[in-house]
Amino acid sequence: MASEFTCRGPRQSDVAGLLDMMSGEGVLHGLTLLPHMGERELGSILAHQRNRRWIVAADGEHVAGYATLEWGEGRWRRSGKFGMAVADGYVRRGVGILLVGEIIRLGFRHLDLQRIELEVYADNAAACTLYERMGFEYEGLKRRVSFRDGAYIDGYSMAILNPGVQVEHVKAPRTLHQLLADAGSRAA
Numbered sequence: 472m473a474s475e476f477t478c479r480g481p482r483q484s485d486v487a488g489l490l491d492m493m494s495g496e497g498v499l500h501g502l503t504l505l506p507h508m509g510e511r512e513l514g515s516i517l518a519h520q521r522n523r524r525w526i527v528a529a530d531g532e533h534v535a536g537y538a539t540l541e542w543g544e545g546r547w548r549r550s551g552k553f554g555m556a557v558a559d560g561y562v563r564r565g566v567g568i569l570l571v572g573e574i575i576r577l578g579f580r581h582l583d584l585q586r587i588e589l590e591v592y593a594d595n596a597a598a599c600t601l602y603e604r605m606g607f608e609y610e611g612l613k614r615r616v617s618f619r620d621g622a623y624i625d626g627y628s629m630a631i632l633n634p635g636v637q638v639e640h641v642k643a644p645r646t647l648h649q650l651l652a653d654a655g656s657r658a659a
């Protein structure tokens with residue numbers, strides 16, 4: 472079934488919507504964000520595009536959620552990290568599934584990553600269930616990984632590996648021989 476939400480890159484006009492969602496109680500509880508992010512801070516995070524993609528899930532002009540994928544360089548080139556959040560008013564409407572699916576497609580089908588990993592608070596049952604459902608597996612427990620609202624909190628590391636499905640090979644329509652022959656006849 473087609474989603475009522477659209478995935479696209481972030482726009483300048485999304486900044487206010489992103490800031491609003493990042494101040495939501497549920498979002499702050501699930502993310503490692505410090506409360507009260509400002510426009511300038513978000514602007515500089517969004518501007519940092521090297522080895523990173525932001526995806527916004529939009530409901531028309533409204534920001535329903537976002538996800539980010541970052542990947543490494545050199546020997547880390549095939550490894551990606553992702554994070555996401557869905558605005559408090561949009562949870563349980565399929566935005567999470569849509570965004571994780573888009574991140575997996577971007578990572579495996581466009582970047583040829585071999586693994587995509589994430590960290591999730593151990594008490595975030597909603598996110599853990601979503602990631603398990605999308606094929607992520609637990610790789611470790613990180614103790615006291617963060618301090619949130621007066622308490623230390625453990626986290627899980629999870630990852631999904633590229634299943635290595637047959638990657639299509641879009642072949643050149645002409646052989647090298649044909650290309651040279653065509654170029655020769657054009658020159659004649």
Ligand SMILES: CC(C)(COP(=O)(O)OP(=O)(O)OC[C@H]1O[C@@H](n2cnc3c(N)ncnc32)[C@H](O)[C@@H]1OP(=O)(O)O)[C@@H](O)C(=O)NCCC(=O)NCCS
Nearest residue numbers: 497498501556557562563564565566567568597598600601
């Ligand atoms: C966790 C989060 C991303 C889920 O997004 P969502 O858009 O609500 O998820 P979806 O509607 O796509 O749900 C997909 C599936 O995930 C699971 N799920 C989602 N929310 C759940 C909840 N509260 N309890 C149990 N399972 C849940 C279910 O299996 C659900 O499928 P179903 O609705 O058919 O049962 C969202 O709640 C969120 O952003 N929370 C705050 C920020 C955060 O925690 N980010 C993740 C940091 S690691």
